[in-house]
Amino acid sequence: MSLSPVLIAGDWRPADASATFRAHNPRSGEPLGGEFPTSRWSDCDAALDAAEHAAVELRAMDPNKIADFLEGYATRIEARTAEITELASQETALPVEPRLASGELPRTTGQLRQAAAAAREQSWTQPIIDTAANIRSRYGPIGPVAVFGPNNFPLAFGSISGGDFAAAIAAGNPVIAKGHPLHPGTTQLLAEEAQKAADEAGLPKGTVQLLYNLDFADGERLVKDPRLAAVAFTGSRRGGLALKEHADAASTPIYLELGSINPVVVLPKALEERSAAIAEEFTGSCLMGTGQFCTNPGLVLVQDGPEADAFVADVTERFGAAQPGVLFSKGGLDGLSQSVDALKDAGAKVLAGGAPAAGAAFSYENTVLETTGKSFLEAADKLQGEAFGNATLIVRTASIEETRDVIRRLEGNLTGCVYSATDGSDDASYDVVAPELRARVGRLINDKMPTGVALSPAMNHGGPFPATSHPGFSAVGIPGSMTRFAMLQCYDGVRPHRLPASLQDENPGRVWRNVDGKWSNQGL
């Protein structure tokens, strides 16, 4: 069986492979498809050289060409929808419908088109003009970006197709994609279309490059290489922090999007009002995609009382009644087992599930654990460990103050939700918990679950450490997410004809600019 080539400098070429690997079907545990290479350093080195050259060319290029690429790529992905979603489903056990074909693939192409629009419009560069001093600034491209994709969204967060990729490219940077080894075939299909679209748009060779896998040492060497300008990583805390240590040593900006337990607070009057509806919504959110979402609700806070008893019983029953989904891998199954065991060891009580499911699939019983606010406060570090998958921990507190105290002990999270009664009778309780939650989460949500991450310019898919590595940036939401891959470029007294078009008086592209403190999309 032949070994898949890697994409370097515009060409599919044989990898300098130190090892090979294959995907596995999570439904059966059987190997799937062909062999893929783990690249040696020489592949990284060649990709870095090509990216460095591409970055110079891209800086001088009309951004409309980059937009053409992003749109052409989106169209090409759509043309191969059936093939891509079928293979992705085999590699991940995510269903073709509705998840992949009606959800993730349109999300992916929509994101690419939003990025294309941002590249065309150029308002993402946020020009600031001081007319009196004749000083003009804007964001410009930062240089080659390495994107490490996660296991859980092979398309929408994929290393060569997802949000980080789209944002980095739209900001004018080449991307070295490091694929996730659980879905190499899907990544290959996407990369084939990316390179064709890049050729059609006339982008420099090396704008899009793909390495399927690296050993740890080469990954670390890659992120600290002086040719690299920035890194985006979505995945586990352990993996992300290992890379971060090396990127930090070189002062290369690195944006990590790590795990999160996404606390959900259900206030007492909301439970009185609509316990069953919330239980249903929660169960759907927590078990969707077998719980393998960064924004999966892994911690629920309810105040003790008969309504809480009923809610917990209801959730437990729903979790027990639902068919457990399939996890991405043996590693994911083992990780979930260990995480649930750790919660049990820390004193959490199992109400449903709590063990691997029977059968050949990588599957774990839908799991509900329970603890008290008092117990949580005594072992807050252990009881907020993430259990990535279809498991959740319900914390029953004695009072709203105890709920607040639990929140005060939480690390940074991507999201925090509060459900409250529609008649306002929970508002005083809301005011006790919301400020504490606000300071600890990137996105504060009312009356809905965290798993929907809208592709909106106002979205924040980010949050304080350890949810991410910097609380000022979002991984989702064009154009804001693009500034992660930008440098601030000031032009001080630069002669008019030498300015980039978006900083010239005429503003031919009608870019939104801050001129002397006022925003306008007109000329001076």
Added chain:
Amino acid sequence: MSLSPVLIAGDWRPADASATFRAHNPRSGEPLGGEFPTSRWSDCDAALDAAEHAAVELRAMDPNKIADFLEGYATRIEARTAEITELASQETALPVEPRLASGELPRTTGQLRQAAAAAREQSWTQPIIDTAANIRSRYGPIGPVAVFGPNNFPLAFGSISGGDFAAAIAAGNPVIAKGHPLHPGTTQLLAEEAQKAADEAGLPKGTVQLLYNLDFADGERLVKDPRLAAVAFTGSRRGGLALKEHADAASTPIYLELGSINPVVVLPKALEERSAAIAEEFTGSCLMGTGQFCTNPGLVLVQDGPEADAFVADVTERFGAAQPGVLFSKGGLDGLSQSVDALKDAGAKVLAGGAPAAGAAFSYENTVLETTGKSFLEAADKLQGEAFGNATLIVRTASIEETRDVIRRLEGNLTGCVYSATDGSDDASYDVVAPELRARVGRLINDKMPTGVALSPAMNHGGPFPATSHPGFSAVGIPGSMTRFAMLQCYDGVRPHRLPASLQDENPGRVWRNVDGKWSNQGL
């Protein structure tokens, strides 16, 4: 002689001192003023506790109170102008006039008032509203910030009065100031006024705190403490990177503003046109403040030829004729000596100066060194070492292509200047060098020297590593510099009355907001 107290939790209290130190008059080398403490960890610990509490209160506080503080503080500084500038002059050897009283002090109070205006106006929070999805985001305060001030601007970059302080406070964060040990008396005077103004404005105790000095281990412990949310540091590369390593380990954002050699390219026709004027301007810029500026022009690139001969001779004569200024400290003098020696060892030829000046003052001869483009390319690492003070290196290149090649070997810098002929005859040469310079500097300048750093929203006092630790942020320029001390806060489906005022439909404060892709300062 009594030991000056430190400012913790709103009170001037005796330090837990491990050692004491005094300032020295750089003009005489004699000690000056009283004793100041190097704090032990217990002082840091107490300051962190107080800052953590202050941060919670500040988040709930009307930003107009913060603005009141900043304005009241500015007025109080002005009322003590004579005393502050006299002491600062004694501690730094910077002249009262024009530098301190007519330059740096008004810059400082102007910056505080700009920060106050930004806190009142709240447009710095950059609200983004997606009306269809009802998702709303803005920047909010990040939490306690430690500010490490530099030696060279006791007021305008001072730990408890400068740009980082003003930006962090205006964004709603408490500041723990770590003073610079070369001007503790000046810092004390400023801190006294800061605390009085904070009390008058009703800010929480612990909003402004001051420790005069820390040993290295406690500084490193401070920046990685989980109670701290961000760090700003202005100073040497060695000191900054040592702190950064520890802040990075805790994923605490740290913004370093380090050294820079600020290349100046003088194109051939500009030399033909106005060699003497440029030589005069350059000499003034390089020797001002004894060259102790982050933006001091330490590297000049000229193309060989008779005009270059004349320019170099002219600069050499001007440097030789000017009276050498006084440096801040014995350490600064030693550092400059070593840096010039290192340039000599790397092959640079001394044209003027090159040795400590006679007398008791910390003073070094005005120094011009020279090398060729060829030699620079052979030892680029060594020949771009910063010589902080009144010294510069002229690189004579054989061609515009060699000039470009030299630029390609430069590390990240704060600024890059290009002088070109007014008639456009240098434009082809400009196009060869400017793109390379653009990618390596934060601020690209035409036809003027880099030492003026205007207090403009469009300013970028930043640049790629190692000029700073992140190329996307500026240390100067309200309101942009405030986002360094902010977290991104998203409100997803949050009920209207629970939103911060600037995210509510009505927009009562007339904040500039991005609504569905268009900027407006009106309501929805």
